Amino acid sequence: MRRERLSVPPEAAGERLDRYLAARSGGEPSRSRFARLIEGGHVRVNGRAVKPAHAVRAGDVVDVEFPPPEPSDLVPEAIPLSIVFEDDDLLVVDKPAGLVVHPGSGVRTGTLVHALLHHTRSLSRLGDPERPGILHRLDKETSGLLLVAKNETAHLRLARDLAARRIARGYDAVVWGRPPRDGRIEAPIGRHARDRKRMAVREDGRAASTTYRVVEDLGFASLLEVTLGTGRTHQIRVHLAHAGHPVFGDPQYGGRGGAIPRFLPAARAAEARALLALIPRQALHARRLAFVHPATHQELSFTSPWPPDLEALVSALRALL
Numbered sequence: 094m095r096r097e098r099l100s101v102p103p104e105a106a107g108e109r110l111d112r113y114l115a116a117r118s119g120g121e122p123s124r125s126r127f128a129r130l131i132e133g134g135h136v137r138v139n140g141r142a143v144k145p146a147h148a149v150r151a152g153d154v155v156d157v158e159f160p161p162p163e164p165s166d167l168v169p170e171a172i173p174l175s176i177v178f179e180d181d182d183l184l185v186v187d188k189p190a191g192l193v194v195h196p197g198s199g200v201r202t203g204t205l206v207h208a209l210l211h212h213t214r215s216l217s218r219l220g221d222p223e224r225p226g227i228l229h230r231l232d233k234e235t236s237g238l239l240l241v242a243k244n245e246t247a248h249l250r251l252a253r254d255l256a257a258r259r260i261a262r263g264y265d266a267v268v269w270g271r272p273p274r275d276g277r278i279e280a281p282i283g284r285h286a287r288d289r290k291r292m293a294v295r296e297d298g299r300a301a302s303t304t305y306r307v308v309e310d311l312g313f314a315s316l317l318e319v320t321l322g323t324g325r326t327h328q329i330r331v332h333l334a335h336a337g338h339p340v341f342g343d344p345q346y347g348g349r350g351g352a353i354p355r356f357l358p359a360a361r362a363a364e365a366r367a368l369l370a371l372i373p374r375q376a377l378h379a380r381r382l383a384f385v386h387p388a389t390h391q392e393l394s395f396t397s398p399w400p401p402d403l404e405a406l407v408s409a410l411r412a413l414l
């Protein structure tokens with residue numbers, strides 16, 4: 094049985110115990126998991142049993158025991174994986190566009206999780222049983238680097254670093270138009286009022302922060318480096334569309350054919366359609382990942398080369414300059 098000891102920092106004072114633990118283990122999907130652990134007597138605060146709603150105080154010592162994982166009905170699948178780094182505690186995977194990260198509504202097979210289960214028996218079961226090892230996600234059509242935990246201790250420590258913004262995640266994006274050279278977008282994000290598969294900027298949403306820098310002017314498009322301050326669903330795509338510069342090729346947030354008349358005269362529409370044909374998805378790639386190893390405390394940094402479709406798009410845009 095694995096054990097973990099946490100010391101509650103001042104900024105977490107007053108939080109419910111189950112919410113405090115969930116925020117340090119991958120977020121809201123695992124809150125119910127921690128509630129069950131607390132009710133089952135596997136969590137103690139300052140040596141005593143408490144309820145999930147117990148309000149933690151700064152300096153509280155929280156001890157968590159992780160019982161053996163619950164059985165899962167997920168079936169491993171021999172799906173190829175591009176593994177950038179692996180040891181006993183974690184994996185860094187370079188996810189291709191088109192691969193869903195974990196099972197969900199309408200998707201029960203063929204995900205990254207199924208591939209990971211085929212690759213290794215060691216995956217953290219700390220969070221949702223259908224998301225073993227998953228610390229953060231990438232959209233299906235976003236390519237690039239993803240961090241996976243192989244045991245509960247690594248999961249908890251890495252999730253804590255994610256919550257504290259100590260894990261650096263950098264993206265490259267091609268967007269329509271010419272945004273200001275540097276920018277920060279602060280706008281709350283929530284579920285779209287009419288289309289539940291989309292997100293939107295809305296006043297009652299969760300706080301979200303995105304920072305970008307223009308790396309290259311590509312004529313009627315721009316290449317950006319983007320950094321996440323928070324990790325909301327579809328955050329980069331929603332924020333950039335909200336700022337008037339949708340990600341090139343994005344079918345959900347105004348980045349395909351509908352953007353052409355906004356950014357180009359009719360005489361150049363054929364050029365834009367030819368460019369869109371080069372990339373059937375949003376031009377967004379998780380290129381950089383940097384963090385401190387949860388066990389060795391070594392600083393690790395990884396980069397992922399652009400996939401062929403993004404390389405072809407940028408090359409074609411440069412050729413038109």
